[in-house]
Amino acid sequence: MRLDTKLIHGGIMGDKQTGAVSVPIYQVSTYQQEAIGKHRGYEYSRTGNPTRTALETLIAELENGVRGFAFASGMAAVSTVVSMFNQGDHLVVGDDIYGGTYRVLSKVFNRLGIRSTFVDSSRPEEVEAAILPETKAVYIETPSNPLLKVTDLSKMTSICQSKGLLLIVDNTFLTPYWQNPLDLGADIVLHSATKYIGGHSDVVAGLVVVNSEEMGEQLHFLQNSIGAVLGPQDSWLLMRGLKTLGLRMRQHEKGAAQLAKWLASRKDIESVFYPGLKDHVGHEIARAQARGFGGMISFDVGSGQRAEEVLSRTKWFTLAESLGAVESLISVPARMTHASIPEERRAELGIVEGLIRISVGVEDPEDLIEDLEQALQP
Numbered sequence: 548m549r550l551d552t553k554l555i556h557g558g559i560m561g562d563k564q565t566g567a568v569s570v571p572i573y574q575v576s577t578y579q580q581e582a583i584g585k586h587r588g589y590e591y592s593r594t595g596n597p598t599r600t601a602l603e604t605l606i607a608e609l610e611n612g613v614r615g616f617a618f619a620s621g622m623a624a625v626s627t628v629v630s631m632f633n634q635g636d637h638l639v640v641g642d643d644i645y646g647g648t649y650r651v652l653s654k655v656f657n658r659l660g661i662r663s664t665f666v667d668s669s670r671p672e673e674v675e676a677a678i679l680p681e682t683k684a685v686y687i688e689t690p691s692n693p694l695l696k697v698t699d700l701s702k703m704t705s706i707c708q709s710k711g712l713l714l715i716v717d718n719t720f721l722t723p724y725w726q727n728p729l730d731l732g733a734d735i736v737l738h739s740a741t742k743y744i745g746g747h748s749d750v751v752a753g754l755v756v757v758n759s760e761e762m763g764e765q766l767h768f769l770q771n772s773i774g775a776v777l778g779p780q781d782s783w784l785l786m787r788g789l790k791t792l793g794l795r796m797r798q799h800e801k802g803a804a805q806l807a808k809w810l811a812s813r814k815d816i817e818s819v820f821y822p823g824l825k826d827h828v829g830h831e832i833a834r835a836q837a838r839g840f841g842g843m844i845s846f847d848v849g850s851g852q853r854a855e856e857v858l859s860r861t862k863w864f865t866l867a868e869s870l871g872a873v874e875s876l877i878s879v880p881a882r883m884t885h886a887s888i889p890e891e892r893r894a895e896l897g898i899v900e901g902l903i904r905i906s907v908g909v910e911d912p913e914d915l916i917e918d919l920e921q922a923l924q925p
């Protein structure tokens with residue numbers, strides 16, 4: 548089954564009992580047992596819920612993994628995955644990962660004795676150099692946020708396999724529509740499904756897929772123990788979102804490619820970051836490991852003041868955090884999504900005040916270009 552068909556016919560289709568073509572929302576917490584301990588696969592909805600199971604089955608299929616899990620947010624997914632590790636364990640982590648992931652690793656798990664070292668994962672030699680005897684995993688995002696740096700997944704896989712480490716990939720930016728890290732040797736893939744998978748700015752959710760039964764058992768134990776599960780209504784909304792993932796991702800990419808090209812042609816823009824641009828560092832790696840370049844762009848307008856002016860003038864770009872929805876969103880990472888990263892560290896990373904990030908929606912790209920054009924007028 549090809550990907551566009553899998554999005555419609557994958558996972559668990561509809562309801563056998565009634566013929567309903569969409570999976571019912573099982574708004575229920577507990578299930579009748581025929582005798583003590585004798586049940587039909589469901590006992591309590593933290594442990595398992597049929598609507599959530601349908602979503603978990605579908606995401607596992609889409610990521611070509613063994614088992615999927617749905618959580619109450621992307622951060623709940625990240626935190627549950629990191630709970631697989633023990634006090635004293637060490638992780639090597641990409642240095643421009645999502646700000647919330649940086650925060651939970653450096654301010655919460657660090658306190659519990661799970662330490663992280665942050666390095667530029669687009670430079671494999673830095674990842675290798677950071678590995679300690681107690682390192683258990685490498686955790687990366689590719690392309691990264693907000694500079695769209697590309698990490699070579701095959702190189703990460705060979706480093707991890709030679710050292711016996713797990714490779715964990717946050718695949719939020721490309722989704723399984725464009726990139727399948729498990730196929731390239733990653734062990735765990737996770738998503739903030741709040742973004743492209745939900746796709747309509749109406750759900751907060753996280754998803755995880757693992758590539759072995761053993762890790763599946765371990766993660767189900769943690770999901771049930773920690774309890775940050777996704778409710779049935781939100782599970783249903785994600786399945787509804789997934790049906791149009793292909794249509795949306797193609798349109799996001801079409802718009803992003805047009806906008807990036809147009810921005811790159813302007814003399815009043817310092818730099819444009821989009822993996823689909825031929826001169827983007829990592830363009831060739833992105834081409835080799837993913838089927839598409841995604842819908843995220845960032846560009847430097849030179850100063851914080853100019854960035855603020857542009858943001859105040861756009862009509863079709865909503866000033867908001869988040870990304871991956873049908874409507875175009877615009878933000879200044881240094882002052883919004885990445886504000887929790889200390890200023891000197893932001894400067895080191897190149898997340899300057901004039902950097903604008905755009906999540907290109909599914910509007911007509913011509914309208915988006917016209918709008919940016921008037922917003923960039925001096």
Ligand SMILES: *Cc1c(COP(=O)(O)O)cnc(C)c1O
Binds near residue numbers: 621717719
């Ligand atoms: C938003 C985001 C997260 C966190 O997800 P929430 O759903 O907001 O908890 C993690 N990783 C990436 C790449 C994100 O964009």
